[in-house]
Amino acid sequence: MATLFGSGIKRREDPRLITGSGTFTDDIKLPGLTFAAMVRSPYAHATIRKIDTAAAAQAPGVIAVITGKDIAGKVGPVPCAFNVPNCDLKLPPHPALATNKVRYVGDAVAMIVATSRAAARDAVDLVDVDYDPLPATVDPEKAVQPGTAQLHDEVPGNVAFTWHVAGGDADQAFAQAAVKVSLRIVQQRLLPTAMEPRSAVASYNKATGQLTLWATSQNPHIHRFLTSVTLGLPEHKIRVISPDVGGGFGSKIPGYADEFLVAYAAMTLGRSVKWTEDRSENYTVTTHGRDHVEYVEMCGTGDGTITGLRTKIHAGLGAYASTAAPGVPTILHGLMYSGAYTIPNVKGTVIGAYTNTTPVDAYRGAGRPEATYLIERLVDCYARRIGMDPALVRRKNLIPADKMPYTVATGITYDSGDYHAALDKAMELIDYRGFRERQEKARKDGHYLGIGVSSYTEICGLGPSQVAGQIGFGGGLYESAIVRVYPTGMVRAYIGTRPHGQGEETTFAQIVADEFGVPIENVEIVAGDTESTPQGWGTYGSRTTAVGGAALKNAAVKVKEKAKKLAAHLLEANEADLEWHDGKFQVKGSPAQAKAFGELALMANVAWNMPAGMEPGLEASAFFDPTNFVFPYGTHIATVDVDLETGEVTVLRYVCVDDCGPHINPMIVEGQVHGGVIQGVGEALQEIAVYSDDGQLMTGTMMDYAVPKASQMPTIESHFTYTPTPVNPLGVKGIGEAGTIGSVPCIVNAVVDALAPLGITHIDKPLTPARVWAAIQQAKGGAR
Amino acid sequence: MIPASFDYVRAKSLRDALNAIGTDGTKVLAGGHSLIPMMRFRLAQPGRLLDIGQLAELKGIDLKGRGARIGAGTSYRELLDSPELAERYPLIAEATRGIGDVQVRNRGTIGGGLAHADPASDMPAVMLALGATFNLRSKGGKRSVAAADFFTGAFTTALASDELLIDIALPAPPKKAGMAYASFEQKASGYAIAAAAAVVTKSRKTITGVTLALTGVGDRAYLADASGAVGSHGDDAALEAAVANVTKGIDVNGDIHASVEYRSHLARVVARRAIALALSRAG
CATH class of the missing domain: 3.30.465.10 (Uridine Diphospho-n-acetylenolpyruvylglucosamine Reductase; domain 3)
Known part of the structure; x- marks a missing residue:
């Protein structure tokens, strides 16, 4: 039987998902269901003088109007669970419903529960809140300047934390360097825009004290834990079900006020309650991504050896610290300051700022895209300064394969990789030299073509639990799985992660089916229900396959080991004399003496004839805690054509060479690269969340926030190298975020390369036509 | 995304529609692709919708x-x-x-x-x-x-x-006219930041007529004067001169997608491109 590992079979979840046969949270229907809608602040910053709910409470269909006063002492503050150490992190209380003060547009002040969604929505307009508006601050750099509006009494100067990272001696490297380049970079705020908005449904049985919460969650076990903490409900009385989830990109990691409030309402009212945000609400209250203002510099020799990197980062957290927010611009960002290079001296300071904006948390890549972008922009600036081709500078500074595993300046150890191979392959595929010649010629004809390179490595497969503890992550980072074999040989595997579009229902079944030599149809993967699945920490940080897949593999191996012992017993053979062949254990040299997996499943489950001391049944659970993170890497190269007249950027070719180890399902890997690259190209060219100075989100709908459309995106030429990691038994590294991490800088580098003849050295993303045109006008004005 | 409550009437005939239309708070619904989104945002809250979408007389x-x-x-x-x-x-x-x-x-x-x-x-x-x-x-x-x-x-x-x-x-289009539409779209909405519609006639190589209309630029679509192109061969310099004043007298929009300066510039670009393209199709 051919192995399924490495086979690009179609995704098993797709027939369900694309024919409308999935079950999403909003599809949950319960008897007597009621509907919640939130009353949200229209002001970015205001004190609340009075909340008058009388008219809303009288409105047709309204069951309850709940305010912050009602939940005092019953619904705890919305928790932050990433308590990054040694940075003086300040976590002011985040009330689920504001009582005294609102701190961003969308901050909830009341919840309506009504018999229909429409009645709840109508009643929202009837709640009369008397606000006293205050000055707002929206920019992470300005927010920490003196004299700026203050969000929290507990946080002077709006400084949430000041985090430092250092390795080597960067100050000395800069003092001695022949060449220094610096940039001010704005990494704009982004809206994750999962296809399915968030939703929650809660049902409470007063007699048993059992709460069931359906929620759009990337990590139902974390939601169970956070719900327990926030509502003071025993964890074993809470069942969190995350049914089909339509994407998250990080925005469905956090525990939100909305979910806790829905649970509280169900408990108090004795009715099941549903809340589903619409797209505008999603844009207003579901976490955003990025939001950095950065001062960054790089130094090196005159002949292309990079010797140091320094940063000062202003990272916006929004109005409150969301669940994982403090870890994103620190741990997941600053530890990667050497990038894919041997940069020996790095030093960074990250200043987290509270601003009157929607909370910012993990968004596809979470900290690593920001790190890669600033490094890769600096490499290009440095190359230009010393007059060396940027690709050659990269080649000169990439960590050599023979130095792997390699410990970088910040102290983390990259597991494996041949970074040069990926760079060389990408350069060959895009015909780098040939393009440089065409570019030269085109410039003479007044056409501005550019080529941009980005060599990245990223930290994912999060991660060893011991490290999680050290970095203040409020949970473990192992994974677990249960493999249960039924009497008929059919298999159900229960996993602790919660795939929500990544295809693990398929790839994980491939792992199990291979292990047992059974058709994939015999294997079902179960995720998302804390009642049936073992403790896990969720799907994010490109960890599901590298950690959860490894746990699953180990559980399957355990099952197979037991089956082998049983086979030896039934065949009256020595275990050592058995070999696994084509789905059965057979006696070496005597293949007729064999027990197929299905037969062993039956015998184990009926337990008529078990070896002495062996328990009946055929199932096993395994926990896998990796010894290290994994570090996928690669090189992305784009070529672009810039229309000088309009500023419009056209991507001519997009070539990426990624290495995430061996592929369980090459089609799914490629799909992850495609999705990641598109989100990165969107970030590079068109996506930006804009706030007005008084804190209104100006891009609150898809009419203004430019989610990439298929017609706007280039063809992606996706290629790979294959370097297994020693960190897990599958050899796999994460690929969910790599595309986003690798893509953003190569696009920007290509555009800046195209415009270099005008003297342009940097344009802040997104490189919208308006921004590119303005940069061109400025450069032309300067040249005159 | 739930609109405020409203009444709904479907007109059975044109006469029926014309009898109903004057009523206070009534808004006419045809395809609904502009009105319904505004209602869902509650930017529009008509008390009554008069649906004329089924009227054969209007098709x-x-x-x-x-x-x-x-x-x-x-x-x-x-x-x-x-x-x-x-x-x-x-x-x-x-x-x-x-x-x-x-x-x-x-x-x-x-x-x-x-x-x-x-x-x-x-x-x-x-x-x-x-x-x-x-x-x-x-x-x-x-x-x-x-x-x-x-x-x-x-x-x-x-x-x-x-x-x-x-x-x-x-009306009948001018004989052998060339026509072109050039739009520079806002990437999120797909609406024009600036777009131009041009109808151009020529005799031999010389432009004999230009009708140019712009949209996206000001508070409404408008006819712009590009008559300066008439008599030219439509070369870049001539067209550039002809469209130099297409936003003159217009209160040009500035927003987060395009400043007044950039939108004015794009108006000239799409105007010139539309005329050039129409010219290439004329005759």
Whole structure:
């Protein structure tokens, strides 16, 4: 039987998902269901003088109007669970419903529960809140300047934390360097825009004290834990079900006020309650991504050896610290300051700022895209300064394969990789030299073509639990799985992660089916229900396959080991004399003496004839805690054509060479690269969340926030190298975020390369036509 | 995304519609692809919707003679499905292909879009460039308004509250005219930051006539003066000079997508590109 590992079979979840046969949270229907809608602040910053709910409470269909006063002492503050150490992190209380003060547009002040969604929505307009508006601050750099509006009494100067990272001696490297380049970079705020908005449904049985919460969650076990903490409900009385989830990109990691409030309402009212945000609400209250203002510099020799990197980062957290927010611009960002290079001296300071904006948390890549972008922009600036081709500078500074595993300046150890191979392959595929010649010629004809390179490595497969503890992550980072074999040989595997579009229902079944030599149809993967699945920490940080897949593999191996012992017993053979062949254990040299997996499943489950001391049944659970993170890497190269007249950027070719180890399902890997690259190209060219100075989100709908459309995106030429990691038994590294991490800088580098003849050295993303045109006008004005 | 509550009436006939239209708080619903989103955002909260989407009297394309008559209830899809219309007025097909997406074109109607008068929508510029006349009717009578007099501001038109746009009359296009639509789209909405519709005639190599209309630039689509191109061969310099003042007297929009300066610049670019493209198609 051919192995399924490495086979690009179609995704098993797709027939369900694309024919409308999935079950999403909003599809949950319960008897007597009621509907919640939130009353949200229209002001970015205001004190609340009075909340008058009388008219809303009288409105047709309204069951309850709940305010912050009602939940005092019953619904705890919305928790932050990433308590990054040694940075003086300040976590002011985040009330689920504001009582005294609102701190961003969308901050909830009341919840309506009504018999229909429409009645709840109508009643929202009837709640009369008397606000006293205050000055707002929206920019992470300005927010920490003196004299700026203050969000929290507990946080002077709006400084949430000041985090430092250092390795080597960067100050000395800069003092001695022949060449220094610096940039001010704005990494704009982004809206994750999962296809399915968030939703929650809660049902409470007063007699048993059992709460069931359906929620759009990337990590139902974390939601169970956070719900327990926030509502003071025993964890074993809470069942969190995350049914089909339509994407998250990080925005469905956090525990939100909305979910806790829905649970509280169900408990108090004795009715099941549903809340589903619409797209505008999603844009207003579901976490955003990025939001950095950065001062960054790089130094090196005159002949292309990079010797140091320094940063000062202003990272916006929004109005409150969301669940994982403090870890994103620190741990997941600053530890990667050497990038894919041997940069020996790095030093960074990250200043987290509270601003009157929607909370910012993990968004596809979470900290690593920001790190890669600033490094890769600096490499290009440095190359230009010393007059060396940027690709050659990269080649000169990439960590050599023979130095792997390699410990970088910040102290983390990259597991494996041949970074040069990926760079060389990408350069060959895009015909780098040939393009440089065409570019030269085109410039003479007044056409501005550019080529941009980005060599990245990223930290994912999060991660060893011991490290999680050290970095203040409020949970473990192992994974677990249960493999249960039924009497008929059919298999159900229960996993602790919660795939929500990544295809693990398929790839994980491939792992199990291979292990047992059974058709994939015999294997079902179960995720998302804390009642049936073992403790896990969720799907994010490109960890599901590298950690959860490894746990699953180990559980399957355990099952197979037991089956082998049983086979030896039934065949009256020595275990050592058995070999696994084509789905059965057979006696070496005597293949007729064999027990197929299905037969062993039956015998184990009926337990008529078990070896002495062996328990009946055929199932096993395994926990896998990796010894290290994994570090996928690669090189992305784009070529672009810039229309000088309009500023419009056209991507001519997009070539990426990624290495995430061996592929369980090459089609799914490629799909992850495609999705990641598109989100990165969107970030590079068109996506930006804009706030007005008084804190209104100006891009609150898809009419203004430019989610990439298929017609706007280039063809992606996706290629790979294959370097297994020693960190897990599958050899796999994460690929969910790599595309986003690798893509953003190569696009920007290509555009800046195209415009270099005008003297342009940097344009802040997104490189919208308006921004590119303005940069061109400025450069032309300067040249005159 | 739940609209405020409203009453709904479906007109069974044109007469029925004209009897109902004047009632206070009534808004006419055709394809709904502009109105419904505004209602879902609660930016529009009409007390009553009068649905004219089913009225056969408002549908259809009549190409008898050398001009055309297009029923206001004709969908964008139906416009695209008429090769004869595309043959006579290629400008309509070129602009319509860029309106919304497949679903919007299937449901959205030419009359609904024109009556909605979004300052960035495509069809008003096309109508202006083609010299359209809009036929309106109320319970009390009928009248005709030239496209140039129809658009009176952002989302406002010459339509009285009891009037319905019945159909659009297009004159015969100038002989051997070339037509082109050039749009520079805002990437999120797909609406024009600036777009230009041009109808150009020439004799041998010389431009003999230019009609140019712009949309997306100010509070309404408008006819712009590009007559400076007449008499030239349409070379870059001549066209550049001809479009230099196309935003003159216009209160150009500035927003998060395009500053006043950039939008004014783009207006000149799309104007020049539309004329050049139309010229290449003329004759």
